[in-house]
Amino acid sequence: MRVSREQAARNRERVVAAAAKLFRSKGIDATGVDAVMAEAGLTHGSFYKMFASKEDLVAESCKAVSIQGTPRWLEGDASIETLGGFVANYLCREHLDSPDRGCILAALAADGGRREGPVRAELDRAFARFLGDLGRTAESIDPRRKDRWALAAASLLVGALVLARTVEDRNRSLDILDAARDAVLSLAAAAAAA
Secondary structure, eight states, X not given: OOOOHHHHHHHHHHHHHHHHXXXXXXXXXXXXXXXXXXXXXXXXXXXXXHOSOHHHHHHHHHHHHHHTOSOOOSOSSOOTTSHHHHHHHHTSHHHHTOGGGSOHHHHHHHHHHTOOTHHHHHHXXXXXXXXXXXXXXXXXXXXXXXXXXXXXXXXXXXXHHHHHHHOSOHHHHHHHHHHHHHHHHHHHHHHHHO
């Protein structure tokens, strides 16, 4: 049976969303096309009508996640428009426990570093967006120092989330998040005072 263009577009969106979830939770290499299609509720055979390759799907799913912007993990007072809110939002328990819905950089940086072409390019664009979002929260930092500060702060944020998800001890995971939160805010205060 032939599907309409609208249905084909909706099916493609479902596949991209399913892939983004699975790639972030299980990794790129550990997630096969068959698992993505099953998650999307579609047959494996329809994959190649939508995508030229798995790499094309990976790149498109990275793009879809990164253009959504920084997700809000905390409800209430923590505005992601302020540095404290951005950091609290990023380094929270909910984000720690939800890699399938979390930051594409924390989930796929290691996988992306092993790839060339469109996947790596999309992750690079995601990093640039992340730096921009983070930099906008640090209004008190001199613009001449802000880029360098943002690189260090982003490295602390993403690295802390990766490590916190890696260790087995839950208390240690939370300590990593707390230490990174303190370090990012201390770096910001030092950069603002310089």
